[in-house]
Amino acid sequence: MTGARYIESLRDGREVYIDGTRVDDVTVHPAFKDMIGELARCYDLQNSPAYRDEMTFVEPDSGVRTSLSWLLPRSAADLKLKRRNSELWNEFTWGQLGRSPDILAPYIISALHLKDAFSEVKHPRCDFGENLANYYRYCLENDIFLTHALGDPQVDRSTQPQNQQREIPEDEQVALHVIEETADGVIVSGGKQLSTAATHANDCYVALSATFAMRNDPRCVLAFSIPLASRGLKILAREPVSRWFGSWGHPLQMLDEQDCMLFFDRVLVPWDRLFMLYDATPMIKMLGAGGGSVNFNFLGWANLCRAYTRMKLITAVATMVAEAIGVIEYREVASKLGEMVTYCELWRHAMDGVEHEAGPTPSGQWSLGPGRGLHIWFAQTSGRMTELLREICGSGIIMQPSENDLANPEIRAYLDKYMRGKGVGVDYKSRLFRLAHELGASSFGMRQDIYEYWHGGDPARNRINLLRSYDQSAMRGRIEELLSRPLAHGTTS
Numbered sequence: 001m002t003g004a005r006y007i008e009s010l011r012d013g014r015e016v017y018i019d020g021t022r023v024d025d026v027t028v029h030p031a032f033k034d035m036i037g038e039l040a041r042c043y044d045l046q047n048s049p050a051y052r053d054e055m056t057f058v059e060p061d062s063g064v065r066t067s068l069s070w071l072l073p074r075s076a077a078d079l080k081l082k083r084r085n086s087e088l089w090n091e092f093t094w095g096q097l098g099r100s101p102d103i104l105a106p107y108i109i110s111a112l113h114l115k116d117a118f119s120e121v122k123h124p125r126c127d128f129g130e131n132l133a134n135y136y137r138y139c140l141e142n143d144i145f146l147t148h149a150l151g152d153p154q155v156d157r158s159t160q161p162q163n164q165q166r167e168i169p170e171d172e173q174v175a176l177h178v179i180e181e182t183a184d185g186v187i188v189s190g191g192k193q194l195s196t197a198a199t200h201a202n203d204c205y206v207a208l209s210a211t212f213a214m215r216n217d218p219r220c221v222l223a224f225s226i227p228l229a230s231r232g233l234k235i236l237a238r239e240p241v242s243r244w245f246g247s248w249g250h251p252l253q254m255l256d257e258q259d260c261m262l263f264f265d266r267v268l269v270p271w272d273r274l275f276m277l278y279d280a281t282p283m284i285k286m287l288g289a290g291g292g293s294v295n296f297n298f299l300g301w302a303n304l305c306r307a308y309t310r311m312k313l314i315t316a317v318a319t320m321v322a323e324a325i326g327v328i329e330y331r332e333v334a335s336k337l338g339e340m341v342t343y344c345e346l347w348r349h350a351m352d353g354v355e356h357e358a359g360p361t362p363s364g365q366w367s368l369g370p371g372r373g374l375h376i377w378f379a380q381t382s383g384r385m386t387e388l389l390r391e392i393c394g395s396g397i398i399m400q401p402s403e404n405d406l407a408n409p410e411i412r413a414y415l416d417k418y419m420r421g422k423g424v425g426v427d428y429k430s431r432l433f434r435l436a437h438e439l440g441a442s443s444f445g446m447r448q449d450i451y452e453y454w455h456g457g458d459p460a461r462n463r464i465n466l467l468r469s470y471d472q473s474a475m476r477g478r479i480e481e482l483l484s485r486p487l488a489h490g491t492t493s
């Protein structure tokens, strides 16, 4: 994929709506073009002499040069290559893209690892495992940018997972479900809440989250991947974040990756794009993989790499802010910065640990060690880091002059005098604080915080699932043995 090819691939007639209006061409629409331009820049970088060898490889069977995001890891060295590729994607995008092309590729790779389990669910029209393998090749050879959609619309969670026990009439059904089977595929209708990047990804991998996989109505049990331009698929984009005047007013606004509702209205899913139908067993196995239950932990690795860049960014901005207003020597401030550095360091050690526990799987791929606890921990900790950033900034996080203020000679002298920092001019200080504002106070920053908390699914559910799969037997055995010993001093009768 190159930047130009990527932009061209989005001129596909997809049905996108924003603020009540249908979008003709996402690549030129003001709400989307900056994000698309950033990704095009990344695709060009991955093909540039500087990064080509660190971000792409030549796939031996096809001879195609493609992204390392699509490499099936078969050795510890492959894992290192993939980690470096993820680091670069995140350096280019400041660790802000939860749904970059690099982050969703592992979904197909992880599912492919369970190819045989997907094939075990039988259907006369297709072999689901073979479909996965063929789809993987298609993605690999074309460097496809995937997003995904897992959850049901937030209509009535009291029956969660929706449709579990009762038959819901067709016209009340909101969860995505099969309407009918045809010679070409299945016809599906229903909604998905939500799908980040659906405005500018190529395909959408539609499946079930750990919550929604536990349902009894087989019509709602399905997984597939189709182009976002599929007929009948309507994409509703939310209001853009961080739009304001001034070129440095919102320094990360070009990384607004959008979040969308998907409405499927009798969409055809071809037989060769279906990975699961009416039986969720393979999906439940795959979702369990993060805890090591099927010995292939890869799903969230690129996301862990992303989190590290984000943590280092927030910490460095907070440090530079503390220097710029002369508070870094204060014990309380330095201690808060130290807390942030502690998180960065813990994360680095933990990622090294996940790599250290890597090993081969029976199918010849190379799996990382378990990392589910890390995802949960970051959902809790990301918000703490932006809270610390806000505390260190004080009111400066909101009170900065704009670029136009600085250009106005009538007030410029006051800005130079009253809005400068310690050893730094007002221009530098305001740009630095606007970056802090973007991360910790703007609509962009709030969306990122909300994203970090929720994107991996409900953290409470994830903590409970981790507890249930956590082996405490050794320590419990020791405790039971301790408790069963006779009391040292006996008892009085």
Ligand SMILES: Cc1cc2nc3c(=O)[nH]c(=O)nc-3n(C[C@H](O)[C@H](O)[C@H](O)COP(=O)(O)OP(=O)(O)OC[C@H]3O[C@@H](n4cnc5c(N)ncnc54)[C@H](O)[C@@H]3O)c2cc1C
Binding pocket: 099, 147, 148, 149, 150, 151, 154, 157, 160, 193, 194, 195, 196, 197, 209, 259, 447, 450, 451, 454, 455, 456, 457, 458, 460
């Ligand atoms: C910015 C952002 C981007 C996202 N991107 C994607 C994406 O690209 N693809 C994708 O598939 N998903 C995406 N998600 C969805 C994400 O996975 C969900 O937000 C998450 O799983 C929580 O579901 P929900 O938002 O429907 O909240 P709900 O499940 O409706 O939760 C609402 C409240 O009810 C509570 N609650 C719900 N059920 C129960 C229960 N059974 N018991 C007790 N309390 C309960 C929750 O804790 C919460 O407080 C994204 C979310 C956000 C915020």
